[in-house]
Amino acid sequence: xxxxxHHGDLQNALLHAVGEIIEEKGVGAVSLREAARRAGVSxxxxxxxxxxxxxxxxxxxxxGFEEFGQRMQAAxxxxxxxxxxxxxxxxxxxxxAVERRPYFEVMFRSEMHDSADPDFKCVSKDSFGVLMxxxxxxxxxxxxxxxxxxxxxxxxxxxxxxxxxxxxxxxSQFTDEDLFTLVQGVFEADIKx
Amino acid sequence: xxxxxHHGDLQNALLHAVGEIIEEKGVGAVSLREAARRAGVSxxxxxxxxxxxxxxxxxxxxxGFEEFGQRMQAAxxxxxxxxxxxxxxxxxxxxxAVERRPYFEVMFRSEMHDSADPDFKCVSKDSFGVLMxxxxxxxxxxxxxxxxxxxxxxxxxxxxxxxxxxxxxxxSQFTDEDLFTLVQGVFEADIKx
DNA sequence: CTGTCAACTTGACGATGTCAAGATAACTAC
DNA sequence: GTAGTTATCTTGACATCGTCAAGTTGACAG
Numbered sequence: 037x038x039x040x041x042h043h044g045d046l047q048n049a050l051l052h053a054v055g056e057i058i059e060e061k062g063v064g065a066v067s068l069r070e071a072a073r074r075a076g077v078s079x080x081x082x083x084x085x086x087x088x089x090x091x092x093x094x095x096x097x098x099x100g101f102e103e104f105g106q107r108m109q110a111a112x113x114x115x116x117x118x119x120x121x122x123x124x125x126x127x128x129x130x131x132x133a134v135e136r137r138p139y140f141e142v143m144f145r146s147e148m149h150d151s152a153d154p155d156f157k158c159v160s161k162d163s164f165g166v167l168m169x170x171x172x173x174x175x176x177x178x179x180x181x182x183x184x185x186x187x188x189x190x191x192x193x194x195x196x197x198x199x200x201x202x203x204x205x206x207x208s209q210f211t212d213e214d215l216f217t218l219v220q221g222v223f224e225a226d227i228k229x
Numbered sequence: 230x231x232x233x234x235h236h237g238d239l240q241n242a243l244l245h246a247v248g249e250i251i252e253e254k255g256v257g258a259v260s261l262r263e264a265a266r267r268a269g270v271s272x273x274x275x276x277x278x279x280x281x282x283x284x285x286x287x288x289x290x291x292x293g294f295e296e297f298g299q300r301m302q303a304a305x306x307x308x309x310x311x312x313x314x315x316x317x318x319x320x321x322x323x324x325x326a327v328e329r330r331p332y333f334e335v336m337f338r339s340e341m342h343d344s345a346d347p348d349f350k351c352v353s354k355d356s357f358g359v360l361m362x363x364x365x366x367x368x369x370x371x372x373x374x375x376x377x378x379x380x381x382x383x384x385x386x387x388x389x390x391x392x393x394x395x396x397x398x399x400x401s402q403f404t405d406e407d408l409f410t411l412v413q414g415v416f417e418a419d420i421k422x
Numbered sequence: 423c424t425g426t427c428a429a430c431t432t433g434a435c436g437a438t439g440t441c442a443a444g445a446t447a448a449c450t451a452c
Numbered sequence: 453g454t455a456g457t458t459a460t461c462t463t464g465a466c467a468t469c470g471t472c473a474a475g476t477t478g479a480c481a482g
Contacts, residue, residue, distance in 0.1 A: 083471070190387065207382075208344070221375075221382075281440075427478105429478080442465085446462090
């Protein structure tokens with residue numbers, strides 16, 4: 037498996053390179069040719085494996101969603117009380133966005149992947165399922181009488197909004213340690229609207 | 230002002246073209262040359278006015294923030310009660326994202342503009358100011374004892390998350406009429422976390 | 423040893439962002 | 453009104469990009 041063929045495991049090498057490129061120069065700098073260069077192959081080797089640029093990024097997003105789903109599930113399992121689970125998922129969502137920014141950016145930007153890809157749809161749906169199953173196990177009292185779907189969307193939108201505002205630099209006034217204090221504060225704000 | 234020079238008002242013509250391109254083919258399809266083509270000028274005329282591609286998009290984002298700020302202010306002024314103002318701002322935020330998607334996408338994606346641009350910083354800060362001033366006029370009871378900053382961030386993150394999840398197609402299961410029902414539901418969920 | 427097939431390479435094409443250099447129209451000064 | 457200046461735009465070039473067609477190379481089956 038190490039070098040049993042021309043390269044060995046080019047697909048993973050290319051996806052690793054994609055992550056590096058995003059980390060160093062942002063999502064806009066991703067290119068098939070640069071990924072190929074970093075993996076030490078010819079400029080059109082990536083297209084052979086992934087079809088085209090979107091295909092490569094979709095594979096990258098899929099890999100991200102697999103890790104993401106596992107982390108969401110682990111967060112849900114880390115607590116016993118349902119509201120603690122709920123909170124843990126929210127914190128882990130933000131943590132993933134900050135720690136694994138390259139993944140997060142490709143996973144949640146429509147023009148960066150092909151959302152019609154069957155595998156992509158599958159792993160992304162699974163991740164949302166973790167949140168939904170937690171919300172569905174909440175009592176009517178814990179939900180304040182809200183529809184579970186609305187409650188899930190509300191929580192998702194809240195953490196997703198925080199994550200994207202943070203990544204887009206709109207919250208650049210805060211350091212990333214402040215971010216989690218902010219998250220805690222936002223979670224506790226619990227304002228009526 | 231109409232045709233007093235070679236073109237007349239090329240800058241606005243180019244920004245208009247940018248909006249068209251995004252509407253038709255998405256943010257990824259924006260190019261200096263395509264904008265030039267639509268404005269009927271040579272391929273490097275845009276660079277003369279905007280410096281480079283990021284410069285053109287930053288000008289586009291600035292124009293978007295001007296309209297956005299006015300709509301946020303109008304929403305805040307549309308109601309008397311402070312909580313009605315608060316709600317109106319939230320709905321208008323989503324409405325702007327849906328109705329003026331090209332602007333919204335460029336305004337809130339870090340790689341699509343230069344956030345260090347002084348004018349950009351100014352107009353974007355102004356928009357946030359509308360929300361902050363509404364939150365600051367809320368009583369401690371209306372805030373549920375929350376820090377005003379946290380309350381503002383919470384509300385902003387919620388509507389921003391909904392808007393981006395919607396635009397990115399993650400909520401593609403809903404039609405855009407459903408969206409506002411969803412918004413209403415999310416606003417009323419008011420869950421404790 | 424030979425044939426088949428997957429994994430790559432090579433070379434080309436049009437499109438893009440950017441830069442340098444030139445052309446042209448408006449404005450200013452006299 | 454005419455000469456000079458400046459802002460506006462054009463032309464041409466270059467490296468890089470995504471994509472495609474065709475060729476090459478290595479592994480494996482019979």
